[in-house]
Amino acid sequence: MKHKIKKILIANRGEIAVRIHRSAKEMGISTVALFSDPDRISPHVLLCDEAYALHGVTSKETYLDVEKILEIAKHAKVDAIHPGYGFLSERGHFAKAVREAGMIFIGPNPETIELLGSKTSARELLTEKKLPIVPGSTRSIKNLDDAIEVATRIGFPVMIKAVGGGGGKGMRRVDMVEELSGAIERAQTEAAKAFSDDRVYIEKYLLNPKHVEIQILADTHGNVIHLGERECSVQRRHQKVVEECPSTALTPELREKMGQTAVEIAKASGYVNAGTVEFLLDSDKNFYFLEVNTRLQVEHPITELVYGIDIVKEQIRIAEGEKLSLFQSDIKINGHAIECRISAEETDNNFMPSTGKISHYIPSEGPGVRNDSGARVGTEISMHYDPMIAKLIVHGRDRKEAIVKMLRALNEYKINGVKTTIPFCQFVLEHEEFIKGSYNINFVEKNFTTSAFSLRHNTAVAISAAYLAHTNDFTKADQGKKGKDRSSASKWKMNERSE
Amino acid sequence: MNKITLHIADKHYHVDQREDGLLVDGKLHDINIHKITENEYSVLIDGHSYHIFFNNCSKYFCAQIDNHVFEIKRHTLRDELSEKFLKKNDDAHSSVTFRAPMPGLVTKVQTLVDARVDAGDGIVVVEAMKMENMIKTTKSGIVKKIFVQEKQAVEKGDPLFVIE
Numbered sequence: 208m209k210h211k212i213k214k215i216l217i218a219n220r221g222e223i224a225v226r227i228h229r230s231a232k233e234m235g236i237s238t239v240a241l242f243s244d245p246d247r248i249s250p251h252v253l254l255c256d257e258a259y260a261l262h263g264v265t266s267k268e269t270y271l272d273v274e275k276i277l278e279i280a281k282h283a284k285v286d287a288i289h290p291g292y293g294f295l296s297e298r299g300h301f302a303k304a305v306r307e308a309g310m311i312f313i314g315p316n317p318e319t320i321e322l323l324g325s326k327t328s329a330r331e332l333l334t335e336k337k338l339p340i341v342p343g344s345t346r347s348i349k350n351l352d353d354a355i356e357v358a359t360r361i362g363f364p365v366m367i368k369a370v371g372g373g374g375g376k377g378m379r380r381v382d383m384v385e386e387l388s389g390a391i392e393r394a395q396t397e398a399a400k401a402f403s404d405d406r407v408y409i410e411k412y413l414l415n416p417k418h419v420e421i422q423i424l425a426d427t428h429g430n431v432i433h434l435g436e437r438e439c440s441v442q443r444r445h446q447k448v449v450e451e452c453p454s455t456a457l458t459p460e461l462r463e464k465m466g467q468t469a470v471e472i473a474k475a476s477g478y479v480n481a482g483t484v485e486f487l488l489d490s491d492k493n494f495y496f497l498e499v500n501t502r503l504q505v506e507h508p509i510t511e512l513v514y515g516i517d518i519v520k521e522q523i524r525i526a527e528g529e530k531l532s533l534f535q536s537d538i539k540i541n542g543h544a545i546e547c548r549i550s551a552e553e554t555d556n557n558f559m560p561s562t563g564k565i566s567h568y569i570p571s572e573g574p575g576v577r578n579d580s581g582a583r584v585g586t587e588i589s590m591h592y593d594p595m596i597a598k599l600i601v602h603g604r605d606r607k608e609a610i611v612k613m614l615r616a617l618n619e620y621k622i623n624g625v626k627t628t629i630p631f632c633q634f635v636l637e638h639e640e641f642i643k644g645s646y647n648i649n650f651v652e653k654n655f656t657t658s659a660f661s662l663r664h665n666t667a668v669a670i671s672a673a674y675l676a677h678t679n680d681f682t683k684a685d686q687g688k689k690g691k692d693r694s695s696a697s698k699w700k701m702n703e704r705s706e
Numbered sequence: 707m708n709k710i711t712l713h714i715a716d717k718h719y720h721v722d723q724r725e726d727g728l729l730v731d732g733k734l735h736d737i738n739i740h741k742i743t744e745n746e747y748s749v750l751i752d753g754h755s756y757h758i759f760f761n762n763c764s765k766y767f768c769a770q771i772d773n774h775v776f777e778i779k780r781h782t783l784r785d786e787l788s789e790k791f792l793k794k795n796d797d798a799h800s801s802v803t804f805r806a807p808m809p810g811l812v813t814k815v816q817t818l819v820d821a822r823v824d825a826g827d828g829i830v831v832v833e834a835m836k837m838e839n840m841i842k843t844t845k846s847g848i849v850k851k852i853f854v855q856e857k858q859a860v861e862k863g864d865p866l867f868v869i870e
Contacts, residue, residue: 375837376837393838393840396813396838397837397838400833444837553808556807556808557807559807559808559834559839559862560808560809560810560834560835560837561808562808562809562862563761566744566745566759566761567743567745567746567759590809590810590834590835591835592835593835594835618772620773621757621759621773622773623745623746623759623761623770624761626773626775627773629773630772630773630774662714662715662717662776664730664731664733665735665751665754665756666756666771667714667717667719667730668728668730668733668735668737668751669749669751669756669758669771670712670714670758670769670771670776670778671712671714671719671721671728671730672728672735672737672739672749672751673739673747673749673756673758673760673769674712674760674769674778675710675721675723675728676739676741676747677745677747677760678780
């Protein structure tokens with residue numbers, strides 16, 4: 208059944224809310240934003256046609272509150288809801304509630320989300336279809352004895368993973384049996400908080416694999432195509448930081464083989480809309496199914512740039528009941544794209560979250576550069592939400608050009624008020640292993656040390672000069688308090704340009 | 707003339723403002739400086755361009771350049787004396803204070819005051835942005851003090867516990 212969508216509620220925040228708004232606008236669709244108390248002045252609120260308050264601060268009382276969101280959707284008379292990624296995007300009960308309220312959920316149907324969202328039932332399905340999965344349990348761990356049995360059967364090291372979701376939450380590597388109990392306990396606590404589901408399962412920890420995922424599109428008429436792969440092996444804390452398309456590890460034959468496997472998985476699960484099938488690829492080019500992300504992926508723009516397809520627009524068209532506008536034979540690789548996630552984290556302090564208010568924001572521009580951002584001057588980066596500020600994406604004729612373009616763009620990017628992952632991304636893009644393309648998911652652990660970046664003499668001179676000018680300013684502002692500084696600082700002369 | 711010592715990223719720089727330029731650690735530089743916005747400066751040193759931002763990070767004043775953040779402290783004679791005193795004091799009791807590496811919520815305190823702990827033992831769990839971070843001691847000894855309790859919010863740099 209076809210239904211032309213006229214108004215979409217975007218049940219998300221930050222850069223992805225802005226991203227969805229843009230495609231909707233270009234399709235002549237009105238947009239409705241939601242916001243928590245701290246997000247009142249966020250770009251998605253300023254850009255969307257309408258915006259409604261969720262009244263609250265934490266994710267639980269705002270972007271995860273199904274009742275509040277549906278109430279606003281009804282009030283604003285939208286005909287569809289786009290969940291973005293994270294939050295409610297992979298919650299089958301939300302998709303179901305949207306459908307029951309008479310609106311379109313832009314994503315797969317609730318049954319598929321439930322089936323694939325439970326990592327264990329997805330593993331069971333794949334085993335049935337004789338598709339390759341990472342060795343381990345196909346059901347959740349019952350108790351410690353059960354865990355010990357599975358772990359010793361597949362052999363250490365093993366990975367404990369949440370049944371309810373990914374994103375690095377509720378995940379722990381375990382190297383020996385003594386560590387199992389503590390690791391399971393912490394993974395369960397994290398999983399319960401992140402997914403309201405404390406079940407975990409065990410998988411064999413593959414030693415040096417690459418993370419390669421396949422983008423798929425499926426319509427309601429049974430057509431499924433794949434849009435090639437993205438390589439996302441640069442991860443810290445099991446979260447992706449730098450992604451590229453295509454992967455250096457894939458030949459056209461392997462791409463077709465992995466792509467077809469992804470299409471088979473989509474068909475087996477009755478998949479509709481955009482989705483991503485994640486695989487681990489070992490050094491002998493064997494690939495193992497990891498999981499399906501039943502939503503738009505953070506790193507989807509690199510596929511968009513290489514294949515010239517707007518995935519969000521495709522999602523909306525599919526939700527309207529349209530047939531896919533493309534055949535598999537239309538899909539052609541054009542150049543190379545790289546994405547760097549710019550997050551508020553302390554690169555020099557083990558990627559700890561960095562909170563604060565953004566006081567200056569100067570994103571990169573220029574040929575081949577795309578900046579998908581959810582921040583601006585005045586944005587408060589709080590500990591309540593994901594620390595990602597923006598995604599910097601570049602497109603070059605080939606991989607070499609994409610790398611130098613990304614380095615140029617990273618160098619241009621200026622954010623002040625919080626520390627960001629920009630220096631880390633620079634480290635990655637300059638690293639020999641990345642340039643060669645031979646890196647795997649242990650790249651960060653193996654190569655990155657969090658020792659402080661060294662300061663060059665001239666940089667110290669620049670800081671000293673600016674510091675003196677700056678403190679001179681302060682002295683002028685409150686002369687009474689800092690009388691001592693004033694006399695000395697006032698001697699400093701601004702050396703203005705004479706030409 | 708205005709001579710000061712700046713402590714930038716764990717190093718001291720002797721800075722001397724002169725009519726003919728800026729003398730840093732004995733090297734004279736031609737400086738052209740322009741304030742762009744509040745807390746934002748363009749500095750040209752011998753023709754080379756630098757773009758600098760200032761902000762207050764936790765305890766210190768910070769400069770940001772090319773997305774690297776450096777703490778700056780103006781060093782006085784009193785600072786030097788108090789640093790020496792603190793070091794002596796710490797050495798004498800050989801106690802170490804562990805601080806919160808990020809703002810967050812204490813979700814678990816795994817030990818009690820007077821307990822014996824080994825380096826590597828987890829003492830406190832701090833949760834931030836949905837990640838649980840185990841704060842471990844790098845020193846073996848006795849837990850002398852625990853500053854926090856479960857469900858308490860902490861700022862970056864807040865003391866968590868002392869091991870002696």
